[in-house]
Amino acid sequence: MYKSEKKTITYVLTLYLSSTLLLIATLFTSYYFYKKEQLTHDEKEVLKEYSIDIEDRLASLHEDNNERYEYPRLDNFNSAIYDIDKNLIFSTLNMQIDNINKEFFFKGSNSYYVSSIKPYYLGAAYTVIEKKTEPVNILNDLITLAIIVIIITVITSLFLVKLVLKPIRDNLHLLDNFIKDTTHELNTPITTILANIETLDAQNCNEKTMRKLQRIKVASATISNLYQDLVYLLLNHKVSSQNEELNLSEILNQRVQYFMQMANVKNVKLHVDIKDDVYLTADRQKIERLIDNILSNAIKYTDKNTTINITLTPSTLSISDKGKGMSEDEISKIFERYKRFDKIQGGFGIGYSIIKSIIDEYNIKIDIQSQINEGTKVTLKW
Amino acid sequence: MVKTALLILILSSFLNASLFEEECLYCHTNDFKFNMMMKKYTTKYSSEKRIKKAIFEYLKNPTKDKSVLPLGYINRFGIKDETFLDDKTLRDMIDIYYKQFNLKSKIY
Numbered sequence: 066m067y068k069s070e071k072k073t074i075t076y077v078l079t080l081y082l083s084s085t086l087l088l089i090a091t092l093f094t095s096y097y098f099y100k101k102e103q104l105t106h107d108e109k110e111v112l113k114e115y116s117i118d119i120e121d122r123l124a125s126l127h128e129d130n131n132e133r134y135e136y137p138r139l140d141n142f143n144s145a146i147y148d149i150d151k152n153l154i155f156s157t158l159n160m161q162i163d164n165i166n167k168e169f170f171f172k173g174s175n176s177y178y179v180s181s182i183k184p185y186y187l188g189a190a191y192t193v194i195e196k197k198t199e200p201v202n203i204l205n206d207l208i209t210l211a212i213i214v215i216i217i218t219v220i221t222s223l224f225l226v227k228l229v230l231k232p233i234r235d236n237l238h239l240l241d242n243f244i245k246d247t248t249h250e251l252n253t254p255i256t257t258i259l260a261n262i263e264t265l266d267a268q269n270c271n272e273k274t275m276r277k278l279q280r281i282k283v284a285s286a287t288i289s290n291l292y293q294d295l296v297y298l299l300l301n302h303k304v305s306s307q308n309e310e311l312n313l314s315e316i317l318n319q320r321v322q323y324f325m326q327m328a329n330v331k332n333v334k335l336h337v338d339i340k341d342d343v344y345l346t347a348d349r350q351k352i353e354r355l356i357d358n359i360l361s362n363a364i365k366y367t368d369k370n371t372t373i374n375i376t377l378t379p380s381t382l383s384i385s386d387k388g389k390g391m392s393e394d395e396i397s398k399i400f401e402r403y404k405r406f407d408k409i410q411g412g413f414g415i416g417y418s419i420i421k422s423i424i425d426e427y428n429i430k431i432d433i434q435s436q437i438n439e440g441t442k443v444t445l446k447w
Numbered sequence: 448m449v450k451t452a453l454l455i456l457i458l459s460s461f462l463n464a465s466l467f468e469e470e471c472l473y474c475h476t477n478d479f480k481f482n483m484m485m486k487k488y489t490t491k492y493s494s495e496k497r498i499k500k501a502i503f504e505y506l507k508n509p510t511k512d513k514s515v516l517p518l519g520y521i522n523r524f525g526i527k528d529e530t531f532l533d534d535k536t537l538r539d540m541i542d543i544y545y546k547q548f549n550l551k552s553k554i555y
Contacts, residue, residue, distance in 0.1 A: 127486065133553045149493035155554045185493035187550050 074226045081222040082215075089214055093207050100203050108199065109169050112178030115142045115194045120182050127186035134187060142196045146189035154188055158195045165191055174198055248295040255292055258285045283327045290361055297354050297419055306348040306426065313343040313352070317377055320356045324364060331369045339377040345447060347427050355423045358416040359384050359443050366441070385442035391435040399433065467543040470532060485548040487515040495545060502541050506530040 122137040123146070136155050137144070145156035147165060160172060165179045178194045262282050270278060317339055328335050345352065363373050367386035374385045391399070400421040424431050424445065435441040475481055485498075492498045505513040509526045530537055 127490070127550075130482075131553075133555055134550065136554050148495075150496060152494060154551050184490040186490065187554060188489045188493045190493045 073230060074223070077226045077229075078219070078222055081225075082218060085218045085222075086215065089211055093211055097203060097207060104199065105169075108176050108196070109178060112142070112169070112176065112194045112196055113180070115139075115144070115196065116178055116180045116192055119144050119192050119194065120180075120186075123182070123186040123189055123192075142194055144195065145193040146187065147191040147193070148188045149185065149190035151191065156193075158193065160195070162193055165193055171198060244295055245299055248292065248299060251288065251292050251295075255285065255289050259289060279326060280330065283330050286323065286327060287361075290357055293354065294358065294415055294419055297350070298415055306351065308346055308348055310344050310346050311349055311352055313345045313382070314339050314341050314377060316349070316352060317356060317375070317382070320353065320360060321375060324357075324360050327361070328364050328373065331364065331367070333364060333367055333369070334372040335375060336372050337375045339375070340379060343377055343379050345427075351423045351426070354419055355445075356382075358420050359445075362416055363388075363441070363443075371440075381444055381446050383442060383444040385440060387440040390437045390439050390441055391433075392437060396433050396435060466536065467540055470536070471540055471544065481544070481548050484515070485544075485550065489550050491515055495549065495551075498549075499538075499541050499545055502544070503537060506532075506537060506541075507534075 118139075119137060126134050126137070136157065138157055143157045143159060145158045145162065146154045148154055151165060160175065162172070162177065168179055170177050174197060175195050176198045178196075179191055180194075181191050182189060258281070262278065262285060265278060318337070321335055321337055325335060360373075360375070363384050363386040366388040367373055368388050371387040373387075374383070376383045399417045401418070420431070423429075427447065430446040432444040432446070433441065434444075488498045488501060492501050501513070501515075505515075507530060509529060511518075511521055511526060514521055514526065532540065
């Protein structure tokens, strides 16, 4: 899976999931309160029935010609009676009620229902019914349901994102396969060209032929460089790094020599300031790729008749050109694979992608400072 | 001092009780009727304060509207005469009546 693909999937998933979660949360909250309201209503209806029951019992008690009146006590609820001035007459409630102005309320784990009665049997103008509240047990069910819905949503959204990204993915695979095939086919001719140019006897050539040969050599070096990049990209994840202590000063000098002819074509001077015996533990091929890519980019994008400064210190390598430069936006996107800002210049847009993978592997920091129409300075720090 | 106050209180309650017997129970000898009247007042006025007030107002100025008795009963026996007791004595008598016959204290 490509990095950009991962990024897209993450974005889409986050967006899709957050909106779905918001919707689920809204629906479930509404449902929870609706259900709670419904249960409250049911509870109130039950208490209302108890209230009628107690009123009937009070009426019949009132009509009795007894010396004393036994207050009705029932198993499923408790009750109290108050006179018209809200003074307590009698109570079997578990809790003391201070305020009987509300018709229905909860206190502790009980629910209460207050109703007024008339005539005032035994002086009772208000009855208060107390009943243990039935707990609302829908929250656990709702949470389970929410988890199931979220899992289904995640699976669906993953499937959808993959479906949407499929055409882009196919195109990228096509491009990768094309590069793979091209690389394979380039190997033999490049080797042949480079080997044969080296064996040509320069003394037997006139100046004009010599210049032509130089150009062929530069062109071949460019293709070779590109070939090396492509090979690196294709084999990067398959070959393990052969780390060793490298003399970076020597390698840099060699690479500068290698690119000298390419620079000469544009009449670009390579000004080197390389400290001796700078060592770094890394894979030789990877460090060469790193240097080659930064250097070839500098040569490619610097203006004609300018100077490229190459400076190596024990902990930094900086290469600066005087070319067209890059904007902040371009710098921020420079490490994306196949990203090219200049359509006139050749290339696949893989150079900085390779640089990024190497510096990440060796914890090398990169600093790119660039000004439009002034040039770019790339500094590596380790 | 306390003893004196207590003595006065006991004496006055005895005096009031005997006054109640003299002024009220002399005619209303039947407890049953007194109970019935208290039930009727309780059913109509509910609280102690309102019951006492209603009894006082009725005894001071008895009318058909203020009576708690059924209309047929009033038509047959008529409205009782206005009380000759002074306000304080009347209130004391009502207090004793309520204390002895109220329904609230009979609930258990």
